[in-house]
Amino acid sequence: MIKKAGLLILAFFLSGCATYYNVRVNGYLDKVHAQTPINSGVSFCVLENKNPKNPILEYEIKSKIEKTLSENGYMLESENKAGLYLSYMYAISSGKHQSEMTPLYYPGNTGMIQTYDSSGKTTNSIITFPGYTVYVPHKFIVYTSSLNLKVIDAKLFRDKKQESVVWIGEAISTSQNSDLRETVNYLLVASFEHFGENTFRGLVSNIRENDSRVKKYLNQ
Numbered sequence: 001m002i003k004k005a006g007l008l009i010l011a012f013f014l015s016g017c018a019t020y021y022n023v024r025v026n027g028y029l030d031k032v033h034a035q036t037p038i039n040s041g042v043s044f045c046v047l048e049n050k051n052p053k054n055p056i057l058e059y060e061i062k063s064k065i066e067k068t069l070s071e072n073g074y075m076l077e078s079e080n081k082a083g084l085y086l087s088y089m090y091a092i093s094s095g096k097h098q099s100e101m102t103p104l105y106y107p108g109n110t111g112m113i114q115t116y117d118s119s120g121k122t123t124n125s126i127i128t129f130p131g132y133t134v135y136v137p138h139k140f141i142v143y144t145s146s147l148n149l150k151v152i153d154a155k156l157f158r159d160k161k162q163e164s165v166v167w168i169g170e171a172i173s174t175s176q177n178s179d180l181r182e183t184v185n186y187l188l189v190a191s192f193e194h195f196g197e198n199t200f201r202g203l204v205s206n207i208r209e210n211d212s213r214v215k216k217y218l219n220q
Contacts, residue, residue, distance in 0.1 A: 020208040021183070023173040023190035029198035030166055038084070038151065038167060038196035040073030045082035045154065049089070061090060061184060064217050065149075068192050084166065085154045090187070092180040093144040101135040108132075143178045147171045147187035151196070167196055185217040 046065050052058035065088060066076055079085075108131035115123050148171075153164040171187040190205040207214065 020206050021173050021175055021186040023171055023186055023205045023207060024202050025190045025194055025199065025205060026170045026202045027194045027197045027199040028168045028170075029196065030164075041075065043075040043077040043081065043083045044069050044086050044151075045077055045079045045084075047079070047085050047087045049087075057181060060181070061088065061188075064185070064188055067216075068188060072192065072195065079154075080158070082154045085152045085157065087150045087152070089148045090180065090184055091146050092178070092183065095141045095143050095178065097139065098142055099137055099139045102138040103133050104136050105133045106131055140176055141178075142174050142176055143183075144172060144174045145177075145180055145183035145187060146173075147184060147191060149191055149195075169195065185214045188217065189213045 044066075046062050046069070048062055049058060065086065069086070070076060077083075108129050110126055110128050112124055112126050115125055117123065149167075149169040150165060151167040153166060156162050156164045169191045171191045173183060173186055173190075175183065177183050186207045189207055189211065193205055194203065
C-alpha cells in the first residue's frame with residue numbers, strides 16, 4: 001500500500017514538471033535605430049524562406065508572425081511597399097539524453113510491537129515509524145527549439161540591395177517536447193514580449209502551457 005502511494009506521488013511530481021516553458025530571449029537593436037525604435041504603425045512584410053523542408057509548417061509560422069504583428073499595431077504590406085522586412089528561422093535539435101534523481105517520499109505509519117518485562121509478561125505498544133525519502137533515477141530526452149527573427153530596412157534593401165539590420169531577436173527553449181509545431185508557439189510569445197527592444201542581456205520568460213497567448217496560436 002505504501003509502495004502504491006509512493007508511485008502515485010512520483011507520477012504526480014513528474015506530471016507537474018512540465019507546466020511551463022522557460023524561454024531565453026535576447027534582443028539586439030542597431031545603435032542607429034536606438035533613438036527611433038520600431039514603433040507601432042510601421043508597415044511590415046514577413047519574408048518566407050525559400051524552398052523550406054516543410055512548406056505547410058512554414059506557412060503556419062509565417063501566419064502566426066503576421067497575426068501577432070497586426071495585434072501589436074503594425075501594418076502588413078506587400079514586399080514593394082513595406083517599410084520593414086521581417087525574416088525568420090526556426091529549428092529543433094535531435095534530442096539529448098539526460099537523467100536526474102527524483103525524490104520519492106514514503107509517508108510514515110504506525111505499528112504494534114510486543115515487549116516483555118522481567119517477569120516475562122508481554123505488553124503491546126503502538127509506535128510511529130517516521131517517513132523517509134528515496135531518490136529514484138529518472139531518464140528522459142530533451143530537445144532545444146530555437147527561433148530567430150530579423151528586421152531589416154526594406155527601402156534601403158529595395159533601392160540599394162543593402163541589408164541594413166534594424167533588430168535581431170533570438171529565442172531558445174529546452175524541454176521534453178519534440179514537436180517544433182508546438183514549441184514554436186512559446187518562442188513566438190517570448191520573442192514578441194521584447195519585440196524591437198535592446199534587452200542588453202539574456203532574459204528568461206516562464207510561459208505556462210495554458211497561457212492565453214499560446215492558445216491563440218492553436219489550430220491556426
